[in-house]
Amino acid sequence: MGDPGEMLDPVTNPKLKTQLREYGRRSRTDGPYADNLEVDALVVGGGFGGVFCFYSLRKAGLKTVIYEAGTDLGGTWRWNCYPGAMVDSEVPEYQLSIPETWKTYNWPNNYPGYQELRDYFDHCDKVLDIKSQTAFESVVTEARFNTDEGRWYVKTADGRTAKAKYLVLAAGFAAKRYVPPWEGIDKFKGIVHHSSFWPDEEIDVSGKRCGIIGTGASGVQITQAWGPKAGHLKVFQRTPNLTVPMRLRKLSAEEQEEAKKWYPELFDLRERCFGGFLYDFCEKTTFEDTPEDREKFFEKL
Template sequence: MSATLEATAPAAAQALDFDAIIIGAGMSGLYQLLRLRELGLRVRVFEAGTGVGGTWYWNRYPGARFDSESYSYGYSFSKELLEEWSWSEHFAPQPETQRYLNFVADKFDLRRDIQFKARVASAYWQEEGRHWAVALEDGSRHTARFLITAIGVLSAPTLPRFEGIDTFQGQSFHTARWPHEAVEFRGKRVAVIGTGATGVQTIQEVAKTAGHLTVFQRTPNWCAPLHNRPISEAEQQEIKAGYPEIFRRCQETFSCFMHTPDPRATFEVSKEEREAFYETLYASPGFGIWVGNFRDMLTDRAANKEISDFVAGKIRQRVKDPKVAEMLIPKNHGFGTRRVPLETRYYEVYNQPNVTLVDSKATPIERITPTGIKTSEAEYAFDIIIYATGFDAITGAFDRIDIRGRDGTPLKERWAHGPETFMGMMVEGFPNMLMLMGPHTALGNIPRSIEYNVDWVTRLLRHLQEKGLTLAEARPEAVRAWTDHVKLVGAGLLSSEVDSWMTGINSNVEGKQTRIIARYSGSAPEYRAWCDAVADKGYPDLRLA
């Protein structure tokens, strides 16, 4: 018997409903379902919504779209799928992405194994029988050998803790729970609370038709131009012919985007060269100015100040009122140390006579009233209130399910002082639970990370299947080693010093005011090398039985 394969008492004979249960029918859940089918496993996907798509099902607010290039975002696993689907824009809007994921679900006949309107309430590990017992909110119960979470990084929306939210008599929505029917803004008095990535996209669209739009901003964010445009027929052919190179490029870059850090340090070049480089990045589409900048932009304070000053100058050029421009320039963090929203004429919105910007840090919102919003300074009347107040990120979706491992230990309790994982995919004391895009995994261009993680999980389950094994559990020493590594690669990053969803901070959620390391900050190639080594060596970091 090898050191990694341990004999244990045989599991109690019990007919399980499924071999694997997957929670969520977004991009990761759909692909994992397809891969597990190839293993011949009996799989059920439980999805809370009425359709597939995950992020792109729930986030249907005005202006929602990719900020990764469309052709780098879609699935890469099927040459036929790549040839059949054509993206209409370089950065596709939400309705198109939802159509794409429905197209994928239909092409591979995935819906027959998905149960919609099925929100998972709890999942308890059963030591006797070695399986997971899963209960839905409707009271139904199901069992499976393996539990796979495909619940997303940004999928647990949060409302601010204002008094009176339920008393408002007009229309109100969180951007991530937008109604399926159209919302009319023409002639309406509209409030948007929040200026993160979602808020920026929403504000740009609402300002086009609203009678008057009032934006309540607590913390300004550094934004950069998206530079989106339609894809011409000639470009379409180039893209399809170039898919192998596109995905090869994504495999090689630091965070799986088309862009990767410039090998030069900021002060290795002259001031004139720096300015020219910044101008080129600012005029280029996508995340290049964030993830394709000088290599020391996110670690050296002086380097970060250079790019921050450059972008601040652009904001001052684009916003006519100097006082409003200064309100829109962040003072508590440098450029790129929080997620950078990409925008299309966002700053010009504040030049419009129908738009007002309110500093809700200087004049805090005290409560929501039946007719609008009351701040410490004034009362505002609104017909519509939009909460662009973000998510309880990374761990939030796990917290909303009662997940209990060995000895009935709640996952939320295990992670009370910050997540501890093995490669972001497994948790000590939670056997046979595999996380797709859990904490401490490589983020960046999410679908590229999704495909890798799904393939790694599939390889593990194939290994168990071939060896006749029924249990896989991360060893404590492996969890400690990985968690220490995650902390190590996050050290020295300016972003690790900043309050944001990437460091686990959310003032709208009780207990989420302490900064933690919630994501893997190393490169995607390094992450994959670590994970590949574990599999190649026969999973010595796991207890297999």
Template structure:
């Protein structure tokens, strides 16, 4: 570490074991780039990660079938053409092992490992008003003094939902976000998967042919799009690499940070032409129908109803069985107001004789027993393996699990338990020199190709810290008025969408007691970037520095 001499801290007598200019929490997509950027401007930086290696989401989520649903050629860092062109993907939507290898390539090429402390959990971070610095403690006994604290913990990194009795289960039980590195054997076993969102879909379609018998516990049916995932030849790789300059200019300014964007207005097209656009987007085998067909699907109930009807029609054609259609096709919310998954023969898995649906909407799971899962009607479903694809405490959970305390000892966990507020998803009033990525009220909370949004946030944070240091200042913090203004702006846009009217993790509805607010900024990636740039260009108007 930068310093190892033990010395007392002025505020509480704690003995500091190391001192840095900046501490980055997390070594995933955002954390690796943040470490690189801050180090490049000459700061002494330490990144800390609970994992044994780099990757963040792509280190932990190694469950069967885990893969991109952003195209591989856009889920990349774009700050270096050499770095971009030095890696070739094998297919359009690669799987977790290849993604993890890519992130290790990044860490090696940028020589980042020497400044990362692995296998370490950040337990607390307290702002010391006397020194105007943060005191960070870890489960390894580190007490680190740092001027800046940057959280790169990921927006989907805090696993959510446990059931009474889990500890009594005599078989194997796994949460998809904490999957073991060692292979899990499913052959001939009775397996239960709880959850059928994006993650559950990937698991179910992957293991259905391996298990003895599979029970899928379904609460909320999902709209979905069939993935088309061609392999890439050397020529394909060279073709997408030749677009590097185009991508650097295009991705930061589209609505969701993808290469494609909304190009059609619903009202300006005939019904026949609308259908052509919808079919073309559907046949792309990507998320194009969701985020590049018609923007009106997010705002106009009639447009949403027509596109929803189209997707239901496509799903019915594949399922055929009316009972399966009732169980697996949504009927009470619209397409695109939940996270839309890509799938590969997921629906066909339910035609297999060894796959069974257990509806738990009206008959919820009550507990886990030593032998399986018990539903409210008293039925015990006997199982050998239970897979929890139950989602996350999105956006906030990773930070509220750390004891973060700002001015006057205020607790971020307590503050966010009352009202989820940030300033552009980059800082929080009352927490000086704390910078955040992938937290609420920014596109990176949900509606974005993550690399596009995380790179932008990392660069804004790096520039802001550089500004503070150039001016020989110590502290930067958003004003309450600036935060109030951003929250109001965010809510005005979000509440005009159909997302705000639909229960899902996009509103935190999956976490009991979580304040209700659309987590992601819905004004678009390009518009968000422009607003962030305007703040920086104004000398950080709305932020106090001293």
């Protein structure tokens, strides 16, 4: 993925925004939107990491605000609203460990879609009061540390400045987009969409000829969603990818309330496992186990 602030010149199609800073604007002047803002801590990013950092810093007594490039909380899930978008990490491990959030919330299924994840962030705001201290559409373009003052000076794309003792960059790896520098892409006369810059409004593909380039997670999900709807769909794939059944299922409130008894233990285990999942490496090689034990291990995963 490339830096959204350093997109290549050939990609100039006006129908497709390719730089994150294009989304920055000043819609308000009060609270966290104020110019020359002075706070104890400034968090960049309003996704899972940013929300948790905001919660922790505020709990420690620090005056904290969030600068978020999108129009709402959610991070990746505010931007990734393409057809079929859903997380491939399972609930309950894919959520915040903040008690106020999980004690009062139940998920509709074990692999939430993007809208369900947006609903979850709305719930987090309801119980934690995050949005009142968040400046949306605020794209950070510069951050400099003044050694004499011991303070960070931060600038946004629309020209605002902020000063903070602590700067937490919680933009996440998914904040970087890549648009290939293909020759002639700026001359394409059709409609172009990028999976991580997807519009909120639904795109009608009925009766239309559509092409999907790439079969990573986003490409696979869009293909599944558009396959039955598009007039004609062609997928362009460079490297075959591995896809497995998701085993999506509904979750009842009763099931989740019972499981919450061991959530604290689950969240503790998550911190000690590689990748944050509820399983770790197996020290055996594939054929050291019997076929039966090997199959049992794979089914457990």
